[in-house]
Amino acid sequence: MSRTQSRRIQALALAVTAVLLAGACGTDDNGSTSASGNTKVKIGVIPIVDVAPIYLGLKQGFFTAEGLDVTLETAQGGAAIVPGVVSGQYQFGFSNTTSLLLAESKGLPLKVVSSGVASTGAPGKDFGAVVVKDGSPIKTAADLAGKRVAVNTLKNINTTTINKVVRDAGADPSTIKYVELAFPDIVPAIAKGDVDAGQLVEPFLTIATGQGDRQVVSNYAGTDPDLTVAMYFTSQDYAKKDPEAVAGFTAAMARSMEYATSHPDEARAALNTYTKIDRKVQQELILPRWPAAIDRDSVQLLADLAKQDGLITEQPDLETLLP
């Protein structure tokens, strides 16, 4: 290679780098106004049964009625959605309660604006439970002590609630060996015997029991029959900047939850719009409860459990976090 050639290549490489760097610093359109005069908002959600009401509410026009022009974006989980909301990529997000408590205790400026999903309160008929292989010696929550249990995230709502029901059953949960696996992988891991038990939520719970797995304990209902499992939230900045949009979101969300509760068949059908799910499973799965109100006591309980398990060192400030 001649000297001029290598100079050219260097210049080209520099130019490419510059373009890449420029592209990496994109801009956010946070809550601008659309052509129709509505406020544009992006909402980060997780593609699970829990968020069916928001899809129904969009279809019913509850959000447009509040002057909101909504775009839904799906993400992996609360850990990905929280940074998105804090940085202004999303105006609103959906996350489980424990993640929000962790974020609050670390000083992230979040504000809850609506309840998200709650336990049905009926043990054995809840949307989340710990399951084992048919024929497993594990019969009760107390038998989980010392076993390998798969959860979708370590040190989060599922571990703290399983620990709670095991403790309430009179066993020592500190001996449980938790393994982190994604929900779709937990079912085959139980079948193979890689783990002794696994915590699943719908639709995976119905898929697993359809393959002969057996429910051991409903960790949400067993923790608190009114457990607020997840909530919708925004950043404190956005709540100050656009209180009207926040109030509109809260109102539209309340109507959506109410509608989903009174039209369960439509809630089931809404699953088709954002997940690929077997028809039979869709008809059989247990829907969660969608109460419009947040159960403050259950949020406090989750905070206490997080502190007890050492996920947080100090009590989060629920006054700041909750509406």
Place this chain on the structure above:
Amino acid sequence: MNISELPRRALVALGLPAVLIVLWWFLSANSTSFFWPPLSSIVEAFPRTWTADPILHDVLPSLARLAAGYLTALVAGVAAGTAIGSSRTLRALTEPALEFLRAVPPPVLIPVIALFAGYTGWTAKVIAIALGCVWPILLNTVEGVRSLDEVLRDTARSYRFGRAATLWHVVLRGSSPLIATGARQALSIGVILMVISELFGANRGLGAAIVQFQRGFAIPQMWTGIVLLGLLGVTLSGLFRLVEHRHLAWYRGLRQAERGV
């Protein structure tokens, strides 16, 4: 290289990192962003985060899995590469299959490997690392063995070298510069796969620890993990250079003689 050059070389090697660290320190000093904490708070969190327990239960197991997977890939890659490189028929037969397998990214295979090797143990993770590392080693070995000078082989034959001696002194020696190139590429792939394999069905390990810090919003700790990964990468690459320097001294001499330096 003579002794008087050493300080200058050290300056050149450490100059850019030092400038970058100083830049990072001052540019992030007044950062109020939760996810981009000042470097000072990352440095301050480092000793608190990586105490004896995480080093023993996260870092060392990760490195052990990396070593096991990488060495497996090295042995398998060199063995298979030598066989394929030495035989025209074998090369023609295996080429399409190798290209196919090489095109499948190992991260995609991790869940599949787990189905066979178990979700939670070491096996699946070591296999994933080995599968990712083996390709550059294998393909470079094939290339190295193929491009051996025929005269060398003939010379070995006329000196009545045995099979083993020819393999060791002529074939492996002669292709070692290319094998080293493949092994260096494989090392960086190995570090990446060490982290990725722990994002799946793990509860301890360096990769798993970084993800858990991120999920618990322990952001300075998450950055210490990323910095630690970088430091490990630099250390491993330094070790590799040391080994390579010793074993390829003859090759450097040859190259210099050819260039007439």
